[in-house]
Amino acid sequence: MPAIEIRDLCKDFLVPEKKAGLWGVLTRKHKTFTALDHVSFSVEEGEILGYIGPNGSGKSTTIKILTGILTPTQGHVNVLGFTPWKQRYTYTHNIGVVFGQKSLLWWDIAPQECFRLYKEIYEMNEEPYRERLAYLTRLFAVESFMHIPTRKLSLGQRMRCELVAALLHKPKVLFLDEPTIGLDVVAKQRMREAIREINEKEKTTVLLTTHDMRDIEELATKILILNEGKIVYEGTVEGLHREFIHENTIQFEVLEVTDKKAFARLAGAHSISQHGHSFRMRFDSRREAAKEVLDRLFEACRIGRLEVHEPTLETVIREIYERPDSKTG
Ligand SMILES: Nc1ncnc2c1ncn2[C@@H]1O[C@H](COP(=O)(O)OP(=O)(O)OP(=O)(O)O)[C@@H](O)[C@H]1O
Ligand SMILES: [Mg+2]
Known part of the structure; x- marks a missing residue:
């Protein structure tokens, strides 16, 4: 059974119609905007799916639905046997999420305190938690700064801590929405290596969005290209080379x-x-x-x-x- 299965997924948003002037604001009408238009795909266990597309094509919307933050307008979603927006509580014990553009860490406290809080949220025992944290802090090399409040960290340091937080409970599926955004070339490379190690060692299924094609070339076992809410390509990086290059x-x-x-x-x-x-x-x-x-x-x-x-x-x-x-x- 695939780890992620999506059939006919649609998401409409209600957006205000463009109108000039004050009266326009007061009498504003709304129209529906289709962000996802009958999207279907599946991801096998242990696969890394590169989910790419131009700005506004619907990538983050898909991830928000897959992580249970948004409810779709229509369609069927099954991740590890769960319907994300229906079984959020137990579901979140099985998945990890990183939004590169938004922090999952509490701004005023240090990442190591955040990790403790996540330990409680994920109901982990002390011993496995310590072991896991030791492994992840080594993998993402965060030891030297994880005691500093998140707001004082550099972007690259914070992003590595985000990954540690997302992986603490050893999730079976990992959603990464632009995890390498704003990182320098060295930091990007380290991030890719760490993601690959987790994927290989733990058979973690990964759904990755990025605008950096190096991420895709180095990590994705399969790619999906989204444009204006529709899938326009599904295949492998090699297939893309054969077909288009x-x-x-x-x-x-x-x-x-x-x-x-x-x-x-x-x-x-x-x-x-x-x-x-x-x-x-x-x-x-x-x-x-x-x-x-x-x-x-x-x-x-x-x-x-x-x-x-x-x-x-x-x-x-x-x-x-x-x-x-x-x-x-
Ligand atoms: N809550 C919302 N209300 C109205 N429109 C929305 C909402 N969320 C997203 N959209 C619209 O849906 C479309 C898809 O947005 P989404 O964030 O999924 O794009 P994306 O592919 O992640 O783009 P990017 O590469 O810029 O991150 C955009 O046109 C966006 O403006
Ligand atoms: Mg996005």
């Missing part, structure tokens, strides 16, 4: 054109553009292998520096976000 670029420096006709043929077929001494040529890896294109290039000219680029995941994702057929219109 076709247009490769060869960038090269020409020392001498040895066969003008061959070069002209190549230029005709691949729209070669020139930028100073450097040339750029595109080819579609579905139609021809890089080696064939390079062989023809070497026949036509003597080459200096040469680089073959395939688009980054970042570029592909941007293209999917911007594709007209991924919009609801």
Whole structure:
């Protein structure tokens, strides 16, 4: 059985209609805004789902429903056999949540006190709690600052403490809404390694949202792309590469054109553009292998520096976000 199962999930919000002036405020009408539009997917136990999409596409709304904070307008949700918004109390003993944009720690007290409070909330015994805390404080390297009030911590320090709090009770499912937001490259990397360790050791199912494609490339076993409340892609990172990463670029420096006709043929077929001494040529890896294109290039000219680029995941994702057929219109 999947750890997370969602069928036909819809969420409508009532939002004020735009109207100018004071009377507009007083006579304000409301309309419904569909944030989630028949979303269905499932996540198997131990999987890390990368849940991505542009701003406002409905990622946080999904997580709020999955953690029982919001009630959906329609649809079926099953996480570990629970309906999140119906069985909140027992359910929260089985899940962990981190909202990168919002703290789950009490602002004026130190994280170590917060951890104690969570121990009580999760009804943990002293011994297992101590053991768990020792492991997590080591994993997230928070020992040197967890006695300082949360409000005085840096963003990266606080985020690591948030993870410790979310993992204290060894949840089976972990929801991470932008856990790497605002972290520097080193901190991001450490965060990813810690998440991976928890996932591998404890078979924790993870639903992760992020705008950082490195997080996705390094962590996600499966990805889902949401746009305007609808799923526009479901698959693996490799699948995304296979399906979308076709247009490769060869960038090269020409020392001498040895066969003008061959070069002209190549230029005709691949729209070669020139930028100073450097040339750029595109080819579609579905139609021809890089080696064939390079062989023809070497026949036509003597080459200096040469680089073959395939688009980054970042570029592909941007293209999917911007594709007209991924919009609801
Ligand atoms: N309580 C609410 N009332 C009205 N509209 C809401 C409410 N919560 C969310 N929305 C709207 O629903 C849409 C989806 O919001 P959501 O926070 O889920 O986006 P997101 O994908 O998490 O975006 P981001 O990447 O910016 O975090 C947005 O248009 C947002 O304005
Ligand atoms: Mg969000």
